[in-house]
Amino acid sequence: MDKFRMIFQFLQSNQESFMNGICGIMALASAQMYSAFDFNCPCLPRYNLAYGLGILLVPPFILFLLGFVLNNNISMLAEEWRRPQGQRGKDPAVLRYMFCSMAQRAMIAPVVWVSVTLLDGKCITCAFCTSLPVETLGNTSHTSLSQGEMKKVLARIPCKEIYNGQEFIANEVAVRYLRCISQALGWCFVLLMTTVAFLVRSLRPCFTQAAFLKSRYWSHYIDIERKLFDETCAEHAKSFAKVCIQQFFEGMSTDLAATHCHPPRKAPADVEEATEKLLGITDQGTMNAALKSWHRCKPPLHLHSPAFPSSNGWAGEKQPPVHPPAPRREVAAYYSRV
Amino acid sequence: MDRFRMIFQYFQSNSESVMNGICGLLALASVKLYTCFDFSCPCLPQYNMAYGLGIMFIPPIALFLCGLILNRQSLVMLEEWRRPQGQRKKDLAVIRYMCSSIMQRAMVAPVVWIIVTLLDGKCLICAFSSSVDPEKFVGFANTSLVQVQQLLAKVPCKDDELMRNNTSRKAVSRYLRCWSQALGWSILLILIVAAFLARWLRPCFNQATLLQARHWSNYIDMEQKIFEETCCEHSRLFAHKCILHFFESMQQEIKLHSFSLAREGEGAVGEEDLLRGITDQDQVNKLLKMWYYAKPPLDVSQVTQR
Numbered sequence: 001m002d003k004f005r006m007i008f009q010f011l012q013s014n015q016e017s018f019m020n021g022i023c024g025i026m027a028l029a030s031a032q033m034y035s036a037f038d039f040n041c042p043c044l045p046r047y048n049l050a051y052g053l054g055i056l057l058v059p060p061f062i063l064f065l066l067g068f069v070l071n072n073n074i075s076m077l078a079e080e081w082r083r084p085q086g087q088r089g090k091d092p093a094v095l096r097y098m099f100c101s102m103a104q105r106a107m108i109a110p111v112v113w114v115s116v117t118l119l120d121g122k123c124i125t126c127a128f129c130t131s132l133p134v135e136t137l138g139n140t141s142h143t144s145l146s147q148g149e150m151k152k153v154l155a156r157i158p159c160k161e162i163y164n165g166q167e168f169i170a171n172e173v174a175v176r177y178l179r180c181i182s183q184a185l186g187w188c189f190v191l192l193m194t195t196v197a198f199l200v201r202s203l204r205p206c207f208t209q210a211a212f213l214k215s216r217y218w219s220h221y222i223d224i225e226r227k228l229f230d231e232t233c234a235e236h237a238k239s240f241a242k243v244c245i246q247q248f249f250e251g252m253s254t255d256l257a258a259t260h261c262h263p264p265r266k267a268p269a270d271v272e273e274a275t276e277k278l279l280g281i282t283d284q285g286t287m288n289a290a291l292k293s294w295h296r297c298k299p300p301l302h303l304h305s306p307a308f309p310s311s312n313g314w315a316g317e318k319q320p321p322v323h324p325p326a327p328r329r330e331v332a333a334y335y336s337r338v
Numbered sequence: 339m340d341r342f343r344m345i346f347q348y349f350q351s352n353s354e355s356v357m358n359g360i361c362g363l364l365a366l367a368s369v370k371l372y373t374c375f376d377f378s379c380p381c382l383p384q385y386n387m388a389y390g391l392g393i394m395f396i397p398p399i400a401l402f403l404c405g406l407i408l409n410r411q412s413l414v415m416l417e418e419w420r421r422p423q424g425q426r427k428k429d430l431a432v433i434r435y436m437c438s439s440i441m442q443r444a445m446v447a448p449v450v451w452i453i454v455t456l457l458d459g460k461c462l463i464c465a466f467s468s469s470v471d472p473e474k475f476v477g478f479a480n481t482s483l484v485q486v487q488q489l490l491a492k493v494p495c496k497d498d499e500l501m502r503n504n505t506s507r508k509a510v511s512r513y514l515r516c517w518s519q520a521l522g523w524s525i526l527l528i529l530i531v532a533a534f535l536a537r538w539l540r541p542c543f544n545q546a547t548l549l550q551a552r553h554w555s556n557y558i559d560m561e562q563k564i565f566e567e568t569c570c571e572h573s574r575l576f577a578h579k580c581i582l583h584f585f586e587s588m589q590q591e592i593k594l595h596s597f598s599l600a601r602e603g604e605g606a607v608g609e610e611d612l613l614r615g616i617t618d619q620d621q622v623n624k625l626l627k628m629w630y631y632a633k634p635p636l637d638v639s640q641v642t643q644r
Contacts, residue, residue, distance in 0.1 A: 119375065137382075172498060173381070180380035180389050187396045194403040201407055205416040210627055217569055224570075225577035232581050 023108045030063060030109040034116045041126035041158040045151045048158075052127025056117050060110030067106025073223065074102065080222055094222070097215035104200075111193050118186030121179035122158070128178060129157040137177060138169030240301075246279075248299045252290050253280025353559055357443055360408055364447040368401055372454050379464035379494040383487050386494070390465025394455050398448030405444030412440050414559050432558070435551035449529065456522030459515035460494070467493040470510055477506025 042051055068074055077098045080090070117123050130151045145153070145168075153165035157174050204212055257280065281287055380389055406412050415436040418428070455461045468490045472478035478486050492498050493510045501507045540548065 121376075121378070170499070172495070176378055176380050176495065177382065177385075179378045180385055183378070184389065184392060187392065187400075191396055191400045194400045194407070198403045198407055201413065202416055205413060206420050209417060209420070214623055214627075217573060220570060221573040221577060224574050225580065228574070228577050229581050 023105065026067070026105075026109045027112045030112040031116050033059075034113060034120070039122050039126075041122070043156045043159040043162065045130055045148075045155045048130060048155050049127050052123045052125075056114065056123045056127070060113045063109040063113060064106050067109060068102065071102050071105065073098065076223060076226055077102065079226075091215075091218060093211060093215045094218045097212070098219045098222075101219075115186055115190050115193075118182050118189060121182040124182035124185070125175060125178040126158045128181075129174065130154045132157075132169065132174055132177070134169060137173055139167075244299060244301070248294070249279040249281065249290070251299070252286070252293070256280060256286060353556070357409060357411065361405070361443040361446050364401065364405055364408070365450045368397075368447040368451045369454055371397070372451060372458075377460050377464075379460070381492045381495040381498060383468055383491045386468055386491055387465045390461045390463075394452065394461045394465070398451045401447040401451060402444050405447055406440065409440055409443060411436060411555075411559060414562055415440060417562075418558055429551075429554060431547060431551045432554045435548070436555045436558075439555075453522050453526050456518050456525065459518040462518035462521075463511055463514045464494045466514055467491060467510060470513065474513075475506045475509050477504055478510075 037055075039055065042048060077095065080098070081095055083090075132154055134150070134154070150168075153163075153168065154174075156163045156165070157169075157171060157178075160171055163171050281290055375393075377393065379386060415433060418436070419433050421428075468487055470490065472481075472486045472490065478489060481489065489500065490510070492501050493507050495501060496507075
């Protein structure tokens with residue numbers, strides 16, 4: 001518990017740098033994915049636009065959804081949203097805060113992908129090479145080609161090896177032009193995104209600081225409460241299991257004593273502790289029987305108080321079944337659901 | 339509690355170095371970004387100037403905004419500036435100090451980008467190749483105006499078929515690069531001299547005010563961190579109590595098997611102290627609202643005398 005607390009405090013106290021680190025890693029991962037991807041323009045009139053724009057827009061959408069899926073807090077948000085009101089009111093401001101902070105983090109990788117794609121230029125070159133202004137860039141003296149054929153020639157611009165329109169437009173001129181447009185769009189996009197991020201971050205203290213402090217506190221609280229509840233349940237389960245198993249062995253030992261009519265022997269004081277730990281099972285046959293019983297007939301999830309020892313039915317002797325008082329049965333049901 | 343203290347001491351001594359570290363990383367990122375960026379001048383008469391100057395000035399603006407976003411102190415300064423006065427007066431000198439230190443750190447990455455761009459020379463060659471005087475260069479002297487504009491626009495593109503072995507292209511390129519590098523080194527020299535003078539002459543003016551401003555800006559930063567820490571600690575204890583109460587209210591036999599009552603017995607006093615009597619939602623909301631609308635006065639003498 002102490003270690004958990006220390007690590008938790010460190011992360012909370014250093015929340016800014018932790019989050020900045022995560023965002024940086026996601027941005028690098030996105031850039032790395034783009035450079036690993038092998039871009040292959042189809043160089044055909046209608047396919048170019050679909051392929052280019054698809055590579056520009058579909059992976060960011062996937063990365064955005066992935067950002068949500070990989071964020072552990074999404075289940076926390078869903079739980080808080082869907083829970084019945086009960087004795088605790090629901091605050092929509094807290095839900096909005098949680099959603100906004102998750103969305104902001106999920107936006108980083110798609111924005112980096114779009115920026116890197118635009119600054120690289122291959123996608124826009126592929127998508128818009130058929131829309132080049134041939135009149136301004138090239139020489140239109142060869143007007144023997146129809147529109148469709150001209151489009152076919154222009155579509156081959158990204159594929160230098162098969163380009164056959166050098167006399168209309170030089171390949172380098174076209175590529176430079178398209179790349180210049182793409183990079184200009186890319187830098188404008190980067191500037192726009194950083195401006196929006198800056199405005200979102202800096203306008204908040206000017207307008208809604210008190211509400212923000214409240215939402216932040218309660219969203220942390222919900223997160224911490226959930227974790228502590230899980231931890232409490234785990235500890236409880238551990239104690240429960242311990243006692244259950246202890247009672248199983250005690251039951252074994254009681255049955256053993258009852259069947260063989262051996263009163264439990266009082267061991268000498270110096271080895272009493274070790275003997276107690278043996279729980280009355282002191283030979284191979286008994287141990288084997290205990291293990292078999294554990295496998296074939298596990299004890300019920302129902303801890304009894306020491307006043308009512310129950311048997312496991314191993315001895316074969318009929319013993320009256322113990323009827324626990326009603327609250328205990330509720331306990332068993334509750335714990336087994338956990 | 340000791341570990342808590344250790345972490346706080348670390349932050350106290352090192353919040354400046356954390357900010358300097360971020361500033362340095364951003365400057366390195368700026369250089370790396372420039373080297374990774376594939377500069378490709380369009381080599382067309384109207385587009386060159388826009389492209390060249392755009393690449394020189396738009397990324398620095400984005401880097402400046404990034405520097406402001408990543409710096410935690412900018413939020414602290416804004417909050418201090420916009421908060422209602424309450425019981426604590428606002429010291430404009432402190433806010434000015436914080437603002438100037440944030441701006442200085444945020445300016446490093448853009449300045450690095452501009453200087454690297456100028457020393458490299460590609461941007462200026464692209465932007466101003468159409469603006470050189472064609473009479474100075476042999477290859478461009480005796481051509482018509484339109485044609486000379488077209489040719490000059492193609493100077494930045496070495497691999498263009500017209501420019502491949504043109505010695506006049508190399509001459510124009512060298513000329514523009516020389517200007518670019520001279521400008522770059524001059525700007526670097528001016529900035530370093532200005533920084534040097536500012537640092538050396540600062541003790542001569544208002545040193546006492548400066549020390550006060552620096553102390554109180556560190557204090558405000560620390561206070562906010564500790565408030566967040568305390569809120570986290572409080573919410574953890576609040577959650578702990580809430581969960582225990584929930585378990586207890588389920589049924590009583592849990593006493594026999596769980597950890598809670600034993601710990602609660604010995605830890606209850608300590609935890610009650612830390613919760614400071616704040617045990618429900620309305621009290622917490624009221625506390626947070628009071629913290630924003632009326633911060634306590636900077637006077638702890640009554641507490642120590644108690």
